[in-house]
Amino acid sequence: MQVQAYLFFHGRCEEALTFYRESLGAEVPVMMRFRDCPDPLPPGMIPDGFDEKIMHAEFRIGDSIVMASDGCTAQAPSFQGFALSISAPDETQARRLFDKLADGGQVQMPLGKTFFSPCFGSVADRYGMNWMVVVPQPT
Structure with missing residues (x-):
């Protein structure tokens, strides 16, 4: 499944x-x-x-x-209540992805160190799609 x-x-x-x-x-x-x-x-x-x-x-x-x-209507998309999460291998790649997604979009949480990741941030892109960019915690 x-x-x-x-x-x-x-x-x-x-x-x-x-x-x-x-x-x-x-x-x-x-x-x-x-x-x-x-x-x-x-x-x-x-x-x-x-x-x-x-x-x-x-x-x-x-x-x-x-x-x-495109669906069957011309109404504005509403991507609420979920996000797509994309993992990056390192902070440099995370920043590149984040900056591209943020171009024309809205940063919700700037990239930064968190307790669960050395580099995490969230952004809504220019289409309103919510993304979380994360570098996995080293094991």
């Missing part, structure tokens, strides 16, 4: 995927648009102009796969 995050960007999915490619080195092996659906969509299922939007995508960051879509 596996649990995976599925993120809905409400019209900004392709833009977000490009951002994650550039900032996190994400790979996007799967990207399907609504126009690619082999069966006709029910009338009114998606807003006008959504034919070119992303129906389903998968992106890989390291060994993790996250799924994404």
Whole structure:
């Protein structure tokens, strides 16, 4: 059994995927648009102009796969109540990832030493996605 995050960007999915490619080195092996659906969509299922939007995508960051879509509405995304956590091997890499995610976003907790990590911080990126960047405690 596996649990995976599925993120809905409400019209900004392709833009977000490009951002994650550039900032996190994400790979996007799967990207399907609504126009690619082999069966006709029910009338009114998606807003006008959504034919070119992303129906389903998968992106890989390291060994993790996250799924994404524009969803079926153009409303603003609301990523509340959860965060994606990304582990970095050292403080230099953590700072690089954190700074890229913070570009156009909002720092919630600056990177710094905590009782559980030599380097931890949290940030909401420009799409409102919450991220925690952490360097694991040495064992």
